[in-house]
Ligand SMILES: Nc1ncnc2c1ncn2[C@@H]1O[C@H](COP(=O)(O)OP(=O)(O)O)[C@@H](O)[C@H]1O
């Protein structure tokens with residue numbers, strides 16, 4: 001088991017180094033860092049001095065290693081536009097994005113899994129068919145449209161919820177701020193979280209439904225029925241567990257993409273998160289921020305993959321055996 | 329047979345399709361006495377599994393019972409509400425499926441399966457249920473059951489898994505066990521052992537068995553009576569000794585001629601030229617007539633009912649004395 005974890009960690013590290021190198025290439029070769037940092041009338045000597053200071057004249061290998069080592073310490077250099085350390089800027093935005101993503105994920109799971117189970121178990125009921133039809137809408141409705149519709153309804157027409165921003169936030173420790181502890185923070189969170197969760201929720205619901213229908217056809221389900229077990233035991237003890245094992249991977253990766261998708265939602269609701277920062281950085285060709293964001297997303301997916309793999313091993317005895325057999 | 333345990337009369341199973349109902353079983357009638365082993369043989373697709381599933385009430389939609397009746401201890405069970413039928417399953421009627429590899433939930437321990445099933449059918453405490461589970465495992469011949477009970481299905485060989493499956497089917501002490509090709513998916517070397525375990529255990533627990541197989545050798549060694557099925561119908565039913573030694577129906581004769589010898593059990597039974605018709609294209613008259621070496625004009629027009637011939641019945645015009653339309657369609661009792 002330990003060997004398995006170490007192997008997985010090494011593989012994850014490999015992925016991160018690869019993405020880090022891509023980020024480095026972006027940083028070093030998309031435009032000239034020095035040109036980005038200085039004004040047009042800066043004299044050549046000054047540019048050369050800066051070049052020397054940034055180490056841009058050293059061999060590429062040295063530069064790349066330094067870039068990776070710095071990245072490992074969360075040092076992504078200085079934003080071209082804001083003249084601030086990128087790590088500080090991202091750190092300030094991280095709580096907004098993660099809070100939104102986590103709340104949206106929980107929402108999509110809490111709604112998606114039961115809806116999927118219901119649609120599978122009562123697949124011929126009118127309600128299940130309605131859910132199926134609505135889920136198609138949910139999947140095909142673009143996020144910005146959902147957001148704008150919600151804003152129109154609840155902010156413009158009803159005036160119940162704020163249409164932009166994060167509301168009042170409370171600091172927790174020295175680097176985290178939360179909107180979950182204030183009324184205005186919670187109110188501000190509702191619409192962005194629903195907007196972000198809707199697509200994932202419909203996806204999870206459809207996936208759970210399809211997977212559960214498949215599982216319900218399995219021989220062990222039929223045999224469980226033949227033994228006279230209650231429908232409840234058959235559905236929730238035998239079928240649900242087996243449904244959730246394959247669903248786990250997809251859901252995990254979906255949770256990762258919630259963070260990636262949050263760019264649009266953050267823009268619609270002027271949510272002061274990383275997605276907004278990233279969009280600004282693209283407009284301004286602020287490469288250090290873009291590189292840092294890229295690495296952050298890669299890091300997130302790697303972590304999620306790792307957790308999903310470990311969960312698999314914990315849940316599925318066959319994999320557990322394989323892992324034990326392979327590594328003792 | 330007076331007061332059979334199970335009595336099936338004119339069972340008809342249909343699949344609802346867009347182009348109307350597809351008749352999969354038609355006029356299936358059979359009796360099973362308490363403690364008896366009834367073999368069911370026939371080519372793949374003859375309707376053996378559907379017969380078993382209809383009896384235990386587990387037909388998957390769009391399949392459904394469209395006619396006839398099924399009685400257990402004289403009480404009709406084919407039209408019971410789902411909750412009532414569920415109470416019978418496991419406790420009065422059990423079923424074992426073909427593939428032990430897929431019959432067990434891969435995420436649950438063997439003991440979880442057994443304890444859950446025992447608790448569903450008794451008022452035992454979990455601890456007592458576990459003791460009973462260990463006893464059952466040892467009965468079906470699992471070595472070191474007190475250890476193996478905590479194993480997962482994938483840790484057991486195919487034969488061992490089918491033993492577990494048999495133990496599971498017996499948890500509720502059913503009066504009838506439907507065993508649908510219990511050894512087909514197993515290695516040839518363990519098939520005989522599993523049949524022996526099944527036979528011994530059902531006798532010890534006093535359960536009757538409906539043994540579905542396409543291995544005539546197994547039927548000859550194990551069953552008391554046998555029903556031969558073809559294209560959704562029973563074409564001959566009677567004592568194994570008679571049906572095997574002197575089959576009446578031309579299809580049954582073909583089957584018996586193909587009984588593999590002890591040395592070479594490889595030969596499969598369908599040695600009769602041609603193939604069974606698809607459900608959507610069952611010929612008028614006798615369904616076997618296109619393949620039957622003895623078919624005559626009447627066979628292609630009129631469908632033969634089960635005709636009583638001595639102690640058994642056969643659905644073949646050859647046994648219609650006087651060649652008049654048969655009025656004697658009662659079942660051998
Ligand atoms: N879901 C279904 N829809 C249509 N036909 C089916 C379905 N399930 C089984 N059948 C048909 O019913 C017939 C009998 O099947 P079955 O009882 O499984 O045969 P076997 O004797 O091999 O056990 C076959 O012709 C099969 O094609």
Ligand code: SF4
Nearest residue numbers: 614617620627644645
């Ligand atoms: S009824 Fe005719 S065709 Fe059918 S089995 Fe008998 S002889 Fe053959």
Ligand SMILES: [Mg+2]
Nearest residue numbers: 376377378508
């Ligand atoms: Mg079958």
